[in-house]
Amino acid sequence: MIAVIILTLKYITTYLLSSLIVFHAIKKYISSFYNENNFIIILSVIVGPLLASWLFIQSIRFFPYYSDLTYISLLTITALTLLLILCPNLKKLFPRPSFASFQLSTRYDKVAVCAIVIIVSFVFFYFMAFSFIENDPLDYLFLAKLILEKKTVDFYPAMDGINTHGMISPFTHPLGFPGFFAINMLGIDDYNAAVFAVKLACGYYLIISLIFFTHISSEFHYSNIYIASLIYISTPFILLLTIRCHIDPYRILLFTLSIFTAYKILKKPTKAEFILLGVITGLSWFIHSSGVLNVFIAVGLACLYAVFKKGFLASIKLGLWASLGCLVLLTADLLHIYKATGRIIGDTENIEVITLLLEHYKNFWHAFREIGNLPDNLMKFSVLFLEIQLFGITYTIFIIAIAFVKVRSLKLNDMQIFVLLAISAFYGIAILLTLINVQVFIFNPRYLLQPIGLICLFAATIFNCGESRNAENN
Amino acid sequence: MQKTTNNSILISLFKGLILLLIISQAVAAALKEIHPFAPQPLKITLNENTKLARSSLSLGNVTAFLNNLPDVNNLLVLRQGESLKYTKHKIIHAYDKRMSRIASSTSLLETIKTLNELGINYIVNTYYQDPIILNTFIKEIMNNPRFSTLLYFDEYYSVYKISNNHKLEKIYPPLNLKISRSNDLLSETFYDAFKLYKIKNSNENYNYSEYLLEIEVDSSAITTINITATSDHERGKYNITAVLLPGKNIIKERFITSILTKDLLFFLKAKKKANIKIKKALLTPVRAYQIKSNNIQIPIIIEGKVCRLDNNICKLDELNKKVYPEHQKNEDVTLTIKGAGTICYYTKMRLLGINLINRKNRCVSLDNKPLTINLTEDQYLALTSRDAYLEIYEAKIAQ
Numbered sequence: 001m002i003a004v005i006i007l008t009l010k011y012i013t014t015y016l017l018s019s020l021i022v023f024h025a026i027k028k029y030i031s032s033f034y035n036e037n038n039f040i041i042i043l044s045v046i047v048g049p050l051l052a053s054w055l056f057i058q059s060i061r062f063f064p065y066y067s068d069l070t071y072i073s074l075l076t077i078t079a080l081t082l083l084l085i086l087c088p089n090l091k092k093l094f095p096r097p098s099f100a101s102f103q104l105s106t107r108y109d110k111v112a113v114c115a116i117v118i119i120v121s122f123v124f125f126y127f128m129a130f131s132f133i134e135n136d137p138l139d140y141l142f143l144a145k146l147i148l149e150k151k152t153v154d155f156y157p158a159m160d161g162i163n164t165h166g167m168i169s170p171f172t173h174p175l176g177f178p179g180f181f182a183i184n185m186l187g188i189d190d191y192n193a194a195v196f197a198v199k200l201a202c203g204y205y206l207i208i209s210l211i212f213f214t215h216i217s218s219e220f221h222y223s224n225i226y227i228a229s230l231i232y233i234s235t236p237f238i239l240l241l242t243i244r245c246h247i248d249p250y251r252i253l254l255f256t257l258s259i260f261t262a263y264k265i266l267k268k269p270t271k272a273e274f275i276l277l278g279v280i281t282g283l284s285w286f287i288h289s290s291g292v293l294n295v296f297i298a299v300g301l302a303c304l305y306a307v308f309k310k311g312f313l314a315s316i317k318l319g320l321w322a323s324l325g326c327l328v329l330l331t332a333d334l335l336h337i338y339k340a341t342g343r344i345i346g347d348t349e350n351i352e353v354i355t356l357l358l359e360h361y362k363n364f365w366h367a368f369r370e371i372g373n374l375p376d377n378l379m380k381f382s383v384l385f386l387e388i389q390l391f392g393i394t395y396t397i398f399i400i401a402i403a404f405v406k407v408r409s410l411k412l413n414d415m416q417i418f419v420l421l422a423i424s425a426f427y428g429i430a431i432l433l434t435l436i437n438v439q440v441f442i443f444n445p446r447y448l449l450q451p452i453g454l455i456c457l458f459a460a461t462i463f464n465c466g467e468s469r470n471a472e473n474n
Numbered sequence: 475m476q477k478t479t480n481n482s483i484l485i486s487l488f489k490g491l492i493l494l495l496i497i498s499q500a501v502a503a504a505l506k507e508i509h510p511f512a513p514q515p516l517k518i519t520l521n522e523n524t525k526l527a528r529s530s531l532s533l534g535n536v537t538a539f540l541n542n543l544p545d546v547n548n549l550l551v552l553r554q555g556e557s558l559k560y561t562k563h564k565i566i567h568a569y570d571k572r573m574s575r576i577a578s579s580t581s582l583l584e585t586i587k588t589l590n591e592l593g594i595n596y597i598v599n600t601y602y603q604d605p606i607i608l609n610t611f612i613k614e615i616m617n618n619p620r621f622s623t624l625l626y627f628d629e630y631y632s633v634y635k636i637s638n639n640h641k642l643e644k645i646y647p648p649l650n651l652k653i654s655r656s657n658d659l660l661s662e663t664f665y666d667a668f669k670l671y672k673i674k675n676s677n678e679n680y681n682y683s684e685y686l687l688e689i690e691v692d693s694s695a696i697t698t699i700n701i702t703a704t705s706d707h708e709r710g711k712y713n714i715t716a717v718l719l720p721g722k723n724i725i726k727e728r729f730i731t732s733i734l735t736k737d738l739l740f741f742l743k744a745k746k747k748a749n750i751k752i753k754k755a756l757l758t759p760v761r762a763y764q765i766k767s768n769n770i771q772i773p774i775i776i777e778g779k780v781c782r783l784d785n786n787i788c789k790l791d792e793l794n795k796k797v798y799p800e801h802q803k804n805e806d807v808t809l810t811i812k813g814a815g816t817i818c819y820y821t822k823m824r825l826l827g828i829n830l831i832n833r834k835n836r837c838v839s840l841d842n843k844p845l846t847i848n849l850t851e852d853q854y855l856a857l858t859s860r861d862a863y864l865e866i867y868e869a870k871i872a873q
Binding site: 108111112115119122126128129130131132133134135136137138139141142159160161162165166167168170192193195196227230231233234235236239240243351352353354356357360361363364366367368372388389392393397462463 | 489492493495496497499500502503504506507508516517518519520521522523525526528529530533548553554555556557558559564565566567568569570571572573574576577578602603604605606608609610696697698715717718719
């Protein structure tokens with residue numbers, strides 16, 4: 001009984017209180033989001049649990065070796081205190097979302113919602129009927145288990161497995177993702193049940209992602225608002241990565257969220273807005289090193305726009321505030337990683353075996369991943385269109401959508417233009433780095449997925465042709 | 475007006491088609507993941523181990539195999555997540571800092587010494603040839619029966635036990651494999667594809683050995699070459715992916731006996747632009763089992779794996795496992811069996827080589843007395859009653 005109470009407390013703190021804190025903090029300090037209740041709610045339920053896992057990791061880092069109950073109590077007390085400071089009037093504690101923009105209005109939307117419900121049900125069925133088998137998520141799962149077992153994070157990054165049951169973790173990724181797994185497993189003694197808790201968390205973020213894309217579709221004034229979500233979850237790679245609890249759906253969600261936050265804060269670019277953007281991009285980096293790109297693209301684009309509104313110097317200042325918001329989250333993790341590996345971003349360079357056999361590894365990657373000369377490397381980008389079994393027809397629909405916009409001379413709204421800029425920035429950076437022989441993006445097709453949320457949102461434009469949502473409503 | 479209507483119909487059709495394609499790709503991806511025709515039953519449970527075999531047959535099989543090994547000290551693994559979650563043994567990852575000594579080792583004996591010092595007595599290898607295996611002396615240890623025993627081999631994993639008994643094994647003469655270009659039009663279009671046939675060998679001993687496949691191949695570029703061992707009967711496919719460098723390459727791979735049926739062939743394919751040429755292909759028996767006239771002569775397979783002999787008797791007490799002799803094309807096999815409970819004969823019904831259904835023919839009660847039975851090419855046996863067991867003493871070509 002006590003265990004159930006403790007577990008309930010943990011879930012309330014991790015998912016509810018943390019989201020409420022973010023919601024009220026935004027309401028209090030960010031004026032750009034005036035009248036955007038739905039967006040703030042969605043942003044809060046995405047960011048809240050991840051911030052809770054950040055706080056959990058920092059608690060373990062600075063106050064190690066306590067029991068599960070101590071950490072749950074610490075998190076709950078901190079969350080309650082913050083909530084009372086931010087929202088002293090408890091009558092206004094829970095936000096009221098507006099469901100009007102989620103109404104089903106077209107036949108395509110009805111089909112899409114049916115398909116989405118079936119696919120999401122399939123994901124939960126898969127969680128129940130199939131095991132956790134993908135090697136990378138299993139690595140993170142074991143890291144989370146180690147964090148909970150040792151109640152310290154000092155062992156990470158681990159270059160050898162002497163003190164970690166044989167596990168090595170020579171990574172420069174901060175502890176966000178294993179930390180998120182760990183907070184979901186916290187307080188659950190049975191390992192199988194703890195693994196299921198992780199799967200449920202993956203399911204939670206899938207549903208939130210789909211709601212988020214649907215909400216953005218309504219902001220794009222699409223006639224069919226559920227199509228983007230359907231394109232997203234129907235992409236074979238996304239479905240595969242979701243059911244296997246891979247890190248990529250989180251990276252994609254946070255990238256998409258960073259871009260839309262960057263766009264929205266431009267209505268009134270002030271210090272508080274940019275700190276919020278910094279925190280969101282910092283969380284992306286906390287989850288995975290690739291989040292550093294979010295900092296460059298989202299903060300970079302926001303600063304670029306701010307130059308026109310506020311001038312160059314003011315824009316630089318705002319960029320520094322965003323960096324501050326980002327670094328507050330990351331300093332402890334990055335210092336620790338730098339101390340262990342000598343770098344804050346890296347991959348195979350940290351593995352001595354690979355550096356000793358470097359020539360052989362270069363040949364191995366050249367052959368296996370077809371990474372080698374420049375034409376071969378650039379050809380790797382074609383997987384987005386050619387590897388149907390992974391990327392499906394999502395990128396093809398995106399190209400058709402661009403052609404549609406051009407041929408029919410459709411007028412894009414500012415948000416869509418911003419999305420296209422962000423997509424161009426991501427693939428521009430990816431191609432540029434490939435041209436200067438930095439092969440990080442082409443090493444694994446998963447690394448090219450980061451902007452797929454934006455791709456799906458824009459691809460859904462083709463369902464907007466020749467129809468008006470309001471017209472059908474009427 | 476008419477034009478506008480036509481246009482709107484076309485647009486609706488186009489959107490419908492796109493929607494259909496979007497949903498179809500999700501259905502296809504979902505079906506691929508749940509493999510609906512897998513023989514393992516679907517289990518809705520929180521227990522991750524219980525449903526492992528259904529989720530990944532290879533991982534389930536190798537995990538079960540590893541967990542049954544009694545004398546593991548440290549497993550050397552390439553995929554730590556899987557091993558840490560599903561096996562009970564201690565592991566050392568191939569990229570562990572302690573393995574740097576292996577990477578910089580300059581001799582076979584030094585490598586063996588380091589492995590011993592690290593307490594590594596088993597290696598779990600994968601189908602891809604990681605340089606820490608391929609470009610160190612570990613590969614030589616894995617290929618040489620003086621230093622290791624190949625215990626398990628399937629499409630994705632192989633398990634080697636490092637032996638401390640370095641006495642020289644008997645050396646058998648190698649068999650030359652017949653090399654021919656593939657006649658598969660699709661493969662020929664995109665790949666340089668070859669087939670290597672095993673030539674029927676008159677010495678029966680060789681049918682029961684481990685083999686070392688040795689291929690000399692010239693390549694014009696860095697590329698991968700995929701080697702698939704398969705047979706006409708499609709009992710199982712075994713993959714190895716090797717890296718070819720420009721110039722002469724020698725690929726050495728050790729294979730376990732259960733896949734070396736009489737109709738075995740190796741299928742090789744590499745990217746067309748590499749312009750590969752197979753110069754030589756040898757199959758050398760590296761370990762032979764002693765065969766006595768009154769014992770099993772044709773290996774017995776239980777669910778795709780060679781039955782481990784216990785005093786030259788193949789024993790089974792699990793229900794519904796498929797038991798059949800190693801395939802002898804167009805020849806029946808006589809088995810001498812003993813046991814208790816009910817055993818049933820099943821026949822595989824095929825269409826164009828694809829096994830459609832397994833039809834139950836008849837069942838026999840075993841009463842602990844020796845019994846001689848004949849099995850045709852497409853038949854197998856399975857225990858079907860509780861507490862049943864089966865012992866197979868002898869398996870020979872039917873007279």
